[in-house]
Amino acid sequence: MANQTTTGPDTQGGVGSDRVIIVGGGLAGLAASMRVAEAGMKVDLFSMVPVKRSHSVCAQGGINACNKVARQQGYSEWQHFDETLYGGDFLNHQPPVYSMTHWAPDIIDLFDRMGVPFNRTKEGQRDLRMFGGSLFKRTHFAGATTGQQLIYALDEQVRRCEVEGSVTKHEFWEFLWPVLDDDGVCRGIVAQDMRSMEIRAFRGAAVVMATGGNGLIFGKSTNSVICTGGAAARCYKAGAWLGNAEFIQVHPTAIPGEDKCRLMSESARGEGGRVWVPRKQKDPRHPNEIPEGERWYFLEEKYPGYGNLVPRDIATRELFWKCQEGYGVHGGRMVYLDCTALPDATKDKLAGIFEIYEKFTGDNPRDVAMKIFPAVHYTMGGMYTTYTAEDDSKGMKHGALNNMMTNIPGLYAFGEVNYQYHGGTRLGANALLSCTFDGLFCGLSVANYAKEQISAGKSASDSLLQKYVDQENDKVTKLSENNGKFNPYHIHEKLGDELTDSCTVMREQKRMEQAYDVLCDLKEQYAQVKLSDTGMWTNQNLSFTRALGDMLAYGEAILLGAMQREESRGSHYRPDFPERNDERFLKTTIAKYDVLNDRPILEYEDVPQPLVEPRARTYGKVD
Amino acid sequence: MIKSNKPKTLTFKIKRQDDPKSEPYWQAFDMPYRPSLNIISCLQYIAGHATTTGGKDVAPVVWECSCLEEVCGSCTMVINGRARQSCSALVDEILDETGDTIITLEPMSKFPVVRDLWVDRSRMFENLKKVKGWVPIDGTHKLGEGPQESPEQQDMRYALSRCMTCGCCLEACPQFTIDNEFIGAQAISQARYFNEHETGATLKDERLDALSEVGGVSDCGNAQNCVKVCPKDIPLTESIAATGRQLTVHHIKKFFTGK
Ligand SMILES: Cc1cc2nc3c(=O)[nH]c(=O)nc-3n(C[C@H](O)[C@H](O)[C@H](O)COP(=O)(O)OP(=O)(O)OC[C@H]3O[C@@H](n4cnc5c(N)ncnc54)[C@H](O)[C@@H]3O)c2cc1C
Ligand code: SF4
Ligand code: SF4
Ligand code: FES
Numbered sequence: 001m002a003n004q005t006t007t008g009p010d011t012q013g014g015v016g017s018d019r020v021i022i023v024g025g026g027l028a029g030l031a032a033s034m035r036v037a038e039a040g041m042k043v044d045l046f047s048m049v050p051v052k053r054s055h056s057v058c059a060q061g062g063i064n065a066c067n068k069v070a071r072q073q074g075y076s077e078w079q080h081f082d083e084t085l086y087g088g089d090f091l092n093h094q095p096p097v098y099s100m101t102h103w104a105p106d107i108i109d110l111f112d113r114m115g116v117p118f119n120r121t122k123e124g125q126r127d128l129r130m131f132g133g134s135l136f137k138r139t140h141f142a143g144a145t146t147g148q149q150l151i152y153a154l155d156e157q158v159r160r161c162e163v164e165g166s167v168t169k170h171e172f173w174e175f176l177w178p179v180l181d182d183d184g185v186c187r188g189i190v191a192q193d194m195r196s197m198e199i200r201a202f203r204g205a206a207v208v209m210a211t212g213g214n215g216l217i218f219g220k221s222t223n224s225v226i227c228t229g230g231a232a233a234r235c236y237k238a239g240a241w242l243g244n245a246e247f248i249q250v251h252p253t254a255i256p257g258e259d260k261c262r263l264m265s266e267s268a269r270g271e272g273g274r275v276w277v278p279r280k281q282k283d284p285r286h287p288n289e290i291p292e293g294e295r296w297y298f299l300e301e302k303y304p305g306y307g308n309l310v311p312r313d314i315a316t317r318e319l320f321w322k323c324q325e326g327y328g329v330h331g332g333r334m335v336y337l338d339c340t341a342l343p344d345a346t347k348d349k350l351a352g353i354f355e356i357y358e359k360f361t362g363d364n365p366r367d368v369a370m371k372i373f374p375a376v377h378y379t380m381g382g383m384y385t386t387y388t389a390e391d392d393s394k395g396m397k398h399g400a401l402n403n404m405m406t407n408i409p410g411l412y413a414f415g416e417v418n419y420q421y422h423g424g425t426r427l428g429a430n431a432l433l434s435c436t437f438d439g440l441f442c443g444l445s446v447a448n449y450a451k452e453q454i455s456a457g458k459s460a461s462d463s464l465l466q467k468y469v470d471q472e473n474d475k476v477t478k479l480s481e482n483n484g485k486f487n488p489y490h491i492h493e494k495l496g497d498e499l500t501d502s503c504t505v506m507r508e509q510k511r512m513e514q515a516y517d518v519l520c521d522l523k524e525q526y527a528q529v530k531l532s533d534t535g536m537w538t539n540q541n542l543s544f545t546r547a548l549g550d551m552l553a554y555g556e557a558i559l560l561g562a563m564q565r566e567e568s569r570g571s572h573y574r575p576d577f578p579e580r581n582d583e584r585f586l587k588t589t590i591a592k593y594d595v596l597n598d599r600p601i602l603e604y605e606d607v608p609q610p611l612v613e614p615r616a617r618t619y620g621k622v623d
Numbered sequence: 624m625i626k627s628n629k630p631k632t633l634t635f636k637i638k639r640q641d642d643p644k645s646e647p648y649w650q651a652f653d654m655p656y657r658p659s660l661n662i663i664s665c666l667q668y669i670a671g672h673a674t675t676t677g678g679k680d681v682a683p684v685v686w687e688c689s690c691l692e693e694v695c696g697s698c699t700m701v702i703n704g705r706a707r708q709s710c711s712a713l714v715d716e717i718l719d720e721t722g723d724t725i726i727t728l729e730p731m732s733k734f735p736v737v738r739d740l741w742v743d744r745s746r747m748f749e750n751l752k753k754v755k756g757w758v759p760i761d762g763t764h765k766l767g768e769g770p771q772e773s774p775e776q777q778d779m780r781y782a783l784s785r786c787m788t789c790g791c792c793l794e795a796c797p798q799f800t801i802d803n804e805f806i807g808a809q810a811i812s813q814a815r816y817f818n819e820h821e822t823g824a825t826l827k828d829e830r831l832d833a834l835s836e837v838g839g840v841s842d843c844g845n846a847q848n849c850v851k852v853c854p855k856d857i858p859l860t861e862s863i864a865a866t867g868r869q870l871t872v873h874h875i876k877k878f879f880t881g882k
């Protein structure tokens with residue numbers, strides 16, 4: 001890396017800038033930074049938190065890839081590809097998934113070379129675990145803190161780039177708006193220093209959004225508190241489209257909490273943990289006192305093949321229904337996730353998540369079954385992106401300029417904020433893969449595009465940048481001078497409650513209509529929101545309130561998308577339309593922001609199926 | 624779970640500071656008790672109801688947080704005199720330990736205050752640069768697997784790799800002060816982590832050179848406070864001892880080879 005030369009003069013921020021902007025320093029943003037720097041470009045990396053503290057640290061279970069052992073048992077990259085489509089209920093674009101699954105083994109090798117302490121077998125090979133949606137062991141892991149280990153490895157490599165001068169970090173800077181020129185091409189960003197509150201524009205020959213998911217729209221989720229979707233919503237308001245916004249994953253196993261729902265990773269089931277409820281409703285006994293015969297392992301009973309490892313949307317619904325039927329623990333909204341019978345060595349591999357459970361509930365999962373309930377977890381939808389497929393549709397063309405570019409030229413979306421790869425449901429341990437893959441594979445596209453722009457001498461003028469800075473300053477002034485009466489935290493709480501209740505596991509038309517009315521009220525309240533801090537030093541209240549406006553806009557796209565999709569597919573379940581309807585809805589929902597009316601306009605686009613024909617998604621269910 | 628009677632109200636005494644240059648001051652906030660609170664949910668409550676016990680409306684308290692599950696390191700602060708993560712500090716446990724409904728929150732003292740409970744920990748990240756905290760791979764191209772390692776070696780490295788740069792070890796260390804050069808247990812332990820990897824070890828000499836400088840390993844007074852407070856149970860004193868031994872060998876080698 002050190003001996004690569006850069007193209008053009010190093011004029012950080014100046015006209016004719018040769019720099020690429022990457023917003024977000026999770027797995028996707030870090031992998032992209034590394035790859036773009038390797039291609040000879042200078043990178044400006046922006047993040048609201050020190051990149052090492054990004055939400056990716058939360059990932060626990062692992063990362064999928066075909067491997068030597070699975071291959072010898074009949075597994076292949078093709079099968080990983082097929083599983084991802086089947087899991088996603090065929091809403092995924094196939095060529096990108098093809099590339100991702102075929103690159104996966106090399107991505108694991110790369111992490112291995114970077115020093116990630118993957119668990120080892122006795123012989124010293126990388127160990128594997130089972131995960132949802134597959135009958136093969138194909139998940140690589142580092143204890144129960146895989147995401148933390150992977151992001152640290154990338155963080156270390158990017159620190160090296162920083163020392164070598166190819167990457168400049170801007171931590172505690174918040175992205176506010178993309179800079180678009182008169183032709184609608186993205187030429188940079190406006191961002192705000194979260195300490196001094198200074199608002200500045202930065203030139204970029206290309207801009208990558210790698211800003212993660214939007215769980216906070218639902219109030220409490222398994223996400224980190226910065227996962228508001230604010231950055232994506234700002235791009236949406238500036239003209240970028242959202243794809244499949246209504247597809248939100250609810251994870252079956254989380255610990256409900258006061259401030260957030262903490263995840264109990266799928267690895268607990270992958271390593272043999274079993275989900276059950278007492279056969280007797282409201283059984284008052286301690287779980288350890290309920291004999292085997294009086295426990296109802298409902299997932300294993302209904303899905304004999306996949307058992308506890310059916311995809312998340314299916315497990316979530318089954319669990320939710322059991323509680324609705326009154327079989328929840330003590331009649332409440334919880335079921336047991338039982339790891340007590342696992343051998344000690346297996347329990348040790350889960351130490352990271354057991355620690356979390358014990359810390360926050362006081363019970364030790366080694367001895368007592370855990371009590372869990374579903375929680376909002378992952379954003380399948382996101383910023384709409386395109387790509388160039390190979391002629392035979394087997395993969396994307398490596399280096400094609402538009403791979404994972406949004407409808408705005410020069411603006412890319414990588415990682416969880418990108419709507420690609422996962423369709424209607426994401427399989428466990430496929431997100432760490434898609435985020436890293438975006439950065440490493442599509443990073444080349446970004447570098448190629450940026451070089452083209454630079455040689456054409458195209459960049460933003462000073463007056464254009466100033467226009468955008470003024471615009472953002474005006475918004476801040478307006479918010480701070482707002483003499484309203486509504487508390488932003490209360491609006492957020494109400495938004496989260498409404499959306500969680502109406503638009504997660506079960507999506508009933510009537511309930512969604514009610515929620516929509518509430519959302520419209522909340523938008524009106526937001527117009528009269530009152531800041532409790534109007535100072536100009538580290539004003540977190542301003543940052544949150546601004547993001548709240550974005551969450552309302554994004555929330556509306558989610559809700560309307562869910563109301564208009566009259567079918568059930570993957571995580572999107574409509575009791576009034578319980579079947580998948582390929583004829584009407586084997587389509588991407590595209591949400592475009594209507595500035596005049598401050599609401600989304602929804603359009604639908606066919607999802608081509610060039611390699612695998614859609615088939616019924618049953619996971620061997622027996623009724 | 625709380626054993627004693629549940630109180631109705633909690634009082635937070637918070638050490639505040641408006642910006643890096645101004646003087647600190649204390650403010651108190653009351654909030655209704657609920658079961659299963661952690662300190663973060665209390666701070667969230669206070670952010671939504673920024674009125675002091677004296678009834679004065681004030682600017683909301685500022686602090687850092689992200690993951691809320693003790694894995695990102697952001698939310699570290701001094702709670703009742705002890706540096707720890709506020710997301711995993713449970714109010715019921717604190718009440719059981721102290722029997723007191725007054726809880727004090729202060730920013731860490733070994734780092735410059737940005738505002739209120741938010742401190743500037745960039746020194747920790749800079750120290751990672753000093754010890755070249757990375758494995759020097761050739762690039763991202765397809766070059767096959769990394770070195771094999773035994774499960775024991777993996778286990779040992781995994782224990783070190785979980786450091787979340789939170790700063791508790793430095794807050795507790797008598798040798799680490801806000802304005803001296805001591806590099807501290809976190810960076811020493813990270814240097815060991817990379818020295819323990821086959822490819823990482825190619826930079827071992829450079830790391831050890833960095834740790835021989837002023838502020839390096841020899842500044843450690845072996846007080847062992849660090850290891851006691853590390854929330855991730857990182858074997859810090861072991862790392863310091865191991866690195867000390869590596870340094871001795873390194874110096875002898877340098878003496879004889881003249882390099
Ligand atoms: C509890 C949990 C466990 C998981 N476990 C697994 C697992 O085992 N396997 C798996 O494959 N996946 C797992 N996932 C999913 C996976 O962790 C995420 O999808 C993935 O880490 C997202 O990475 P990212 O790079 O896209 O975004 P993130 O890691 O979320 O990073 C987003 C970045 O954007 C920055 N940012 C956001 N907004 C702004 C703004 N306005 N301005 C500037 N910067 C901004 C943030 O500072 C951050 O640096 C899990 C998720 C959760 C919640
Ligand atoms: S052993 Fe003592 S002096 Fe040395 S780093 Fe730890 S706390 Fe500091
Ligand atoms: S070594 Fe432990 S206490 Fe020190 S920064 Fe790392 S995690 Fe925190
Ligand atoms: S918020 Fe991440 S450690 Fe507390």
